[in-house]
Amino acid sequence: CSRLHTKPSISPTLLLSNMYQRPDMITPGVDPQGQPLDPRKIQDHFEDFYEDLFEELSKYGELESLNICDNLADHMVGNVYAQFREEEHAAAAVQSLTGRFYAGRPIIVDFSPVTDFREATCR
Amino acid sequence: PKSRSRSRSKSKRVSGFDMAPPASEMLAGAGAGATENAWSSFGQIPGTTPTI
Numbered sequence: 262c263s264r265l266h267t268k269p270s271i272s273p274t275l276l277l278s279n280m281y282q283r284p285d286m287i288t289p290g291v292d293p294q295g296q297p298l299d300p301r302k303i304q305d306h307f308e309d310f311y312e313d314l315f316e317e318l319s320k321y322g323e324l325e326s327l328n329i330c331d332n333l334a335d336h337m338v339g340n341v342y343a344q345f346r347e348e349e350h351a352a353a354a355v356q357s358l359t360g361r362f363y364a365g366r367p368i369i370v371d372f373s374p375v376t377d378f379r380e381a382t383c384r
Numbered sequence: 385p386k387s388r389s390r391s392r393s394k395s396k397r398v399s400g401f402d403m404a405p406p407a408s409e410m411l412a413g414a415g416a417g418a419t420e421n422a423w424s425s426f427g428q429i430p431g432t433t434p435t436i
Contacts, residue, residue, distance in 0.1 A: 313399045364400035 269372050273325070273351050274344040276373035280363060281310055281329050281339035313363075318343050321357065322350025328378055342375055 284306050285291055285298050292298050311329065318324055326344040330337045345351040351372065358370045 309397060310400070313401060316399065317401050361402055362404045364403050365405040 267374060269374050271348050271352060272372040272374060272376070273346065273348045274342060274373040274375050275351050275354060276371050276375075277341035277343065277358075278369040278371070279339045280314075280341045280366075280368065281307070282364070282366070283307070283331075283339065286338065314341065314343070317358075318345075318354060321345070321354040322347055326378060342373060342378065344376070344378075 284293075284303055287293055290298055290300075290303075307329075311327070314329075315324070315327060318327070323346045324343060325346050326342070328342040330340040330342075332338060332340075343351075343354070345354070355370050355372065358368050361368050
């Protein structure tokens with residue numbers, strides 16, 4: 262969507278924009294070279310990413326929730342929403358992650374207003 | 385130490401964190417990587433232009 266969502270100055274929830282790059286992001290089920298991808302490979306790739314992320318974020322505090330968008334819309338694809346139990350832990354994560362890289366791409370991290378993922382749809 | 389059933393290599397996979405882009409990509413801006421999107425390279429995310 263093109264709406265401007267307010268970015269809180271602090272929140273227990275973080276948004277890591279477009280962080281997950283699925284191997285078949287150009288055409289579903291096909292790699293960028295046009296070769297069909299084994300669904301298990303796609304799942305393993307995702308689980309490796311999730312594991313990396315969980316291990317890294319757990320350094321800053323206890324996670325309440327960790328969601329990775331599988332929505333293919335440009336503004337959503339690969340967005341990671343990480344909700345910590347404590348705002349301070351989220352703040353520590355923002356401080357630490359800002360300016361770093363993941364898999365050759367800059368990490369774009371900000372606080373997110375989302376606190377209840379069941380209600381987290383843009384209307 | 386993992387209780388997963390799926391097989392994977394015994395050695396610990398290297399985390400993608402702090403994996404910097406190749407120097408050529410840093411300079412050129414336009415990534416040659418196949419999974420790179422032009423708009424995702426350097427923090428330019430569409431849809432964030434403030435609408436007053």
